[in-house]
Amino acid sequence: MSAVRLLVLGVVRMHRQPTYGYAVRQELLSWRAETWTNVKPGSIHHALKQLAQEGSLRALGTEGSAKGPGRTLYEITDAGEAEFVRLLETALVSADMEELGAGIAFMDALPRARVVELLREQRERSEEIRVGLLAMIPEFPGRHVAPYSVDLLELWSGVFANLTEWTGGLLARLEAGEYHMADEPTVPNEPAAG
Structure with a gap:
């Protein structure tokens, strides 16, 4: 479940504004996340509700719909930001492929040196195993x-x-400066880091 929680928090965070559960689902479907994680539409909506109950997300209200269930608008909270970073750092040292994949998807949300440090730890752990x-x-x-x-x-x-x-x-590419990370200035016409 932690991979799904990380993905949901990361997508809500990435949108930088309140977003609907359906938009989170569509984003993850566009990434084909179901091919490299166990994320399913039901698990996304369950994670959204659970994260809101825990205070990591704030539900801003639900609007009715004549075509189906109402849509709830969510935004990430300060507690959610802290949980996102905790889950991201844990995922980047994980030997579990699903968790690691979710971590790689959002590694640009951390400073380059921190990602390198975590991936070195992950590499050492994998070699030990x-x-x-x-x-x-x-x-x-x-x-x-x-x-x-x-x-x-x-x-x-x-x-x-x-x-x-x-x-x-991946470490070699990161150390060579590939990818844009959170601690680096945004280049004009380049999207901001996750």
């Missing part, structure tokens, strides 16, 4: 273990090897 998985392989000889256990350990160590390598490439 890969090494740990490979270290388990010698523990699995014998007939009492499922015959595919070693294959699964090799599969997951390969996933984390790829994640480690991919993160290294």
Whole structure:
């Protein structure tokens, strides 16, 4: 759920003005977020309501509709801004692909040095997981273990090897100045950072 919460807060924040749940949903659909996260229309609306109940979003009112349910207008609160940053930083060090993907989607909301720091930590964590998985392989000889256990350990160590390598490439691009980050001045005709 934290990936959905991050995505919802990030999109509301990105709009820089009060927005409807439908607009949040449309934005995430335009990103094809359902292909790289577990976000569904129902989870978006549930997250909006829950974040409003918790005080991270403020519901500004609901307008009626003859065609369906009323539309509620939301804006992010100071508490929501803090929650967004907390979720974003947690996502950028996560080895969970869905959370990490949500973090990458909004990494430009942080200063460059902070993103580099967090992604270095994520890369180290992924490498530690890969090494740990490979270290388990010698523990699995014998007939009492499922015959595919070693294959699964090799599969997951390969996933984390790829994640480690991919993160290294992203870090190199960030360190070379690629992407516009929150602590950098906006260039004319360039959209502001998320």
